[in-house]
Amino acid sequence: MVLLSLLAGVCNAQSSNKRNDRPKLDGGPTQVVTKPDNGRTRYTWEFAQPQFVVNHIVIEHDAVGHGKVSFERKAEQETITEPLELSSPVMQKLENLWMALRFLDSKENYQAAKNFAHLGTYKLGMNDGSRERATEFNWSDNSDAWNLAQEYRRIADQAILLFDINVARENQPLNTPGLLTQMESLYNRNALADPKQLVPLLKELRTDEHIPLIARNHADRLLKKIEK
Numbered sequence: 001m002v003l004l005s006l007l008a009g010v011c012n013a014q015s016s017n018k019r020n021d022r023p024k025l026d027g028g029p030t031q032v033v034t035k036p037d038n039g040r041t042r043y044t045w046e047f048a049q050p051q052f053v054v055n056h057i058v059i060e061h062d063a064v065g066h067g068k069v070s071f072e073r074k075a076e077q078e079t080i081t082e083p084l085e086l087s088s089p090v091m092q093k094l095e096n097l098w099m100a101l102r103f104l105d106s107k108e109n110y111q112a113a114k115n116f117a118h119l120g121t122y123k124l125g126m127n128d129g130s131r132e133r134a135t136e137f138n139w140s141d142n143s144d145a146w147n148l149a150q151e152y153r154r155i156a157d158q159a160i161l162l163f164d165i166n167v168a169r170e171n172q173p174l175n176t177p178g179l180l181t182q183m184e185s186l187y188n189r190n191a192l193a194d195p196k197q198l199v200p201l202l203k204e205l206r207t208d209e210h211i212p213l214i215a216r217n218h219a220d221r222l223l224k225k226i227e228k
Contacts, residue, residue, distance in 0.1 A: 007143065039063065040129030043095040043098065045138075045152035049120030050074070057156045059084065065091045071161045082163055086155070090193055097148040104131045110145040111137040122149040156184060169211060176205070176215040184222055195226045202226070 045059045055074050061067025065086030072079050084096070102106075103126050110124075116139045124145070125134035140146040159181055168175040186192050205211065205219035 004096075025138075028081065040127075042127045043067075043094070044123070044125035044134070045149070045156075046123040046125075047120055047153065047156065048123075049118075051118075052120065054160060057160075059152055059156060061086055063095075069156060071156070073158055080163065082159065084155075084159060087194055087197065090151075090155070093151055094148065097144050097151065098126065100144040100145075101148070104128060104133050106133075108142065108145075110135060110140040110142050112139045112141045114139045122152075136195075148210065151193070154191055158192045158194070158197070161192075162198075165201065165205075169208065173211045173215075176211040177218065180205075180215055180218040180222065184218070187222070187226070199223065199226060 034074065035127055039062075041063045043061055043063075047057045051074070054071055054076055056072040058070045061084060065084075065088075067084045067086070068081055069084045070079055070081040103124070119136045119138060121136055123134060123136040126132070137145070137149075140149070141192070161179065165176065165179050165183075168179055183192075185194050192198070202219045202223040206216050206223060208216065
């Protein structure tokens, strides 16, 4: 199954899935100094909420954005794993946030006094080859930690949406109009990691005679909106 590479989660692309619509903290632009990487650093992000349609998502990647995304759906035993390629712009966002946290040097507990476990738990992890640290929270007053978790959420959302569209094209073309509606909704809410990564797919969809005409027209409208 081909999953188009991402630039830059894990709400589910299906409309039945619940989303975490918590307000995004705005800590302003983070100024960091990029440091050389030894090539061994690995990053992980995880989301879990057993009652959600997509109830478990894991993103793993290296310092240049090569990695994978795995996710599970409620009532399904299969874990779906797809390759993941994060673009330079998205990697820069992630790197800035990781470095602002000084993650491996910090012992900060990012969990706020508020507890929103019913909306899901996030876990962040880093391993540089000599040190390793992981921490989890469901809400944070630390803007860098919260924004980092949400940036990964956009990556995950886009990955799962693209996977679902590719499945629909091959097996259930009548589902493509609804998925494109979801894509536009995510785009309008700035809930996609990098909308420009959708351009190759949309160019294919607008001429794909295996999917309904309404979906082809919708793909063309979305393409024009993204390419403005």
